[in-house]
Amino acid sequence: MATEDESASRLDAVRSIDLSDTETRAGLLFATPYLVVFSIFLLYPLFLGFYMSLFDWNVFAPSQSEFIGLENYVRMMNDPVFWSAFRATVYFVVLTVPTLVVFGLALALGVNRNVKGKRFLRTVYFSPYVLTVSVVSLIWMEMYASDYGPINYYLSYILADPPTWLNSFTWAMPAVAFATVWWTVGFNFIILLAARQSVPERLYEAARIDGASSWRAFKDITLPQMRPAIMFVSVVQFIWSFQVFGQVFVMTDGGPGNSTQTIIMYLFRVAFRQQDFGYAAAIGYFLFFVLVAVSLANYYFIGRDGDAS
Amino acid sequence: MSTRTIPVIGDRIKTGKQLRMAGLYAFLYGIAFLFLLPYAWMLSTSLKTEQHVFSQVPQWVPPEVTFEWYVAVLTGAPMIRWFLNTFLIAGATTIIVVVLNSMIAFALTKLDWPGKRIVFAVIIASFMVPVFANMVPLFQVIAQFGLVNNPLAVILPFSAMPIGVFLLVQFFKDLPDEVIEAARLDGFSTFQIYYRIVLPLMKPAIAALSLYTFVYTWNSSSGR
Known part of the structure; x- marks a missing residue:
């Protein structure tokens, strides 16, 4: 094949x-x-x-930029701040991508059962997605606030010393990831629900007649039939999470320390605060090559697998 | 004896089902409740007077309702004007995206022409371009076209968004080729096939794409 x-x-x-x-x-x-x-x-x-990215780019007079070859890339490889941003980004990806895909799938399959109030549930799950990142960030900053936020008020009943969330080295990133899940799971949910609804019902009828359990039906009908959609959602989510910027920028500004400074945030800093566009472009292209490599590998791997079956 | 056991088993299966259904409802509505909490908090904060916003004890219902913040928003800035601008830009982008993306997705999935695999691969690869990395060169391109301060400077770059092509291709792929062959035998032209067969059949996918594009553009042009 x-x-x-x-x-x-x-x-x-x-x-x-x-x-x-x-x-x-x-x-x-x-x-x-x-x-x-x-x-x-x-x-x-x-x-x-x-x-x-091959120049020491002069924003104000591009023609006076100095050609420096791959020096920007060499500088990046030796830049500890860049690597800390890389680690923070990978951590964010690990926290969000599997959660968003699995949770989105669970909600889509749940709503697809004949439950009452489908329309209401669909609206509620999708609605945060329409908000702007700045609005989402502000809401969650209020929610997480350690002195007047509702989360810590209720947690203080159970825990003697609840975390300070966005100001905590340990909890800042998970807190941002949680807000992100609230914000964007609706996208996966809608796509996966559409995919689930286009699985022909007769396949399930056939399975029922053959006496297949609902677990078998899920494993052998739902998952394979929904594979293109699940793949789409995973790849897209991976790419988006790798490029996370807005939430972190507003909620923590990379802090505390550099613990939540992600690659795009660092790039933004380098470009717009230090006016070093050549170096920023180099960081951007490194990120681009990583994403292309991982996604194409993923796409061809799953694509070929799909052809064979 | 046997007459009694049968209904008991039946009941047990029924209660099992009911339990599972109850669990499902608890899960779905519990999540919905949690999803709504931040909204409730935002709404209640927006109606609170300044001294209550930072209260130590959470007040879900503001003790004193004020609309001063809403008045400040509506009178302090040309909100309605901005709102309209954003709406027009998002609407125009959505229309352009749906037309262009559905056309190329149709060409990529249902028509055979040389080079289409390469074109598709390039499109897929391009949606990994980090937005911020592309912003500075994009600005130079827009300046070259003399589009600075023109709504097209916002609309056209968004219209190039490759993710819609990927989404539609995934859906169009599943449309059986027999449908298209049948239409061709009935004398439909390629354009008629696209306009009268593919588009109507792919309404859910196109609706999803429109929604996504509108939201994305709306948020981007209002500060994502």
Whole structure:
């Protein structure tokens, strides 16, 4: 299966574009409008950014920038603050991605059962997602506040010394992650619910007739049928979490210490506070390459697996 | 004896089911309750007078209701104007995104043309571009096009958003090819297939994408 796939794509690349073919013409016609916008506003800046990362970029007079080759990347490798940001980001990803996917799936499957008030539940779960990151951050800063926040007031009944959440080295990141789950799980929930609803009901009827348990039905029908959606949600969530910025920026500003300073936050600091755009671009491209590598590996791994079954 | 055991077993299965249903309800509504708490807190804080905002004991119902903060928001800044701007930008972006993305997703999944795998791979790869890394070069591009201070400077970069293409491709893939072949045999042109078959059948996916794009643009242009 896999080899056939590869040879097909090789043929695809070699085959010249034959404009007399109606389908080719239609395909290009349908693809072009998007590709034009995409090339100008995404692809071209992407290359321009890489170019910038090779310079000691002068924002105010770009033509006077000094070419320094890969020095920005070398500097990054030896920058302890960068590595601390990298670790903080990975920690955030580990805290949020599995939670968001599993929790989103649980909510979607729950709501999909014939429960009363489906519409209400759907609205409630999705609603935080429509809020702006600054609003979300402000709400949770109030909730977490150690002197007047409701969370610590109720916790003080159970715990003698409740954590100071956003001011605590141990708890700042989990607190931000928790707020993030509240904020964004609705996205996964909606996508997974749509995917669950498009699983043909007759598969479950067949399973029921064959006497399959509900666990078997979940494992052998629900999960495989929903795999494209679950994969989509996981990959997207991974990418978003890796680029976390707004919540951390507003809620902790990277503190206490540098314990919640993530990669994009550091990049933002370098770019807009130190005006060092070349170095910021280098950090951005490092992050970009990591994400591309991990996601493509994930996509092809699961994609091929799907072809084989 | 046997006449009595049968209904007991039946009852037991029924209670088991009911218990599980009760558990499900407790889970779903418990979560919903927790989800609503921060809103309640925000609402109650917004109605509190200054001295009660920082009260040590949480007051879910403000002891004294004031609308001064709302008045301050509406009179202190041209909120309605900003609101309209954001609404127009988000609306325009959503329309452009849905049209462009559904077209290319259709071309990528249901039409055969050389190079489409490469195009798709490039699109997928590009949505890992960190937004902030791309911001400075993007600004230069917009300046080159003379679009600074033009709403298009906000609308067009968002319209290039590749994630919608990925989302729609995942959904369009599942549309059986037989449907399209049947339409072709009935004499539908490619555009008719796209407009009259694919789009109506893919309404849920397109609705999801519209919602997502609108929210994303709304939040971005109001400060995400």
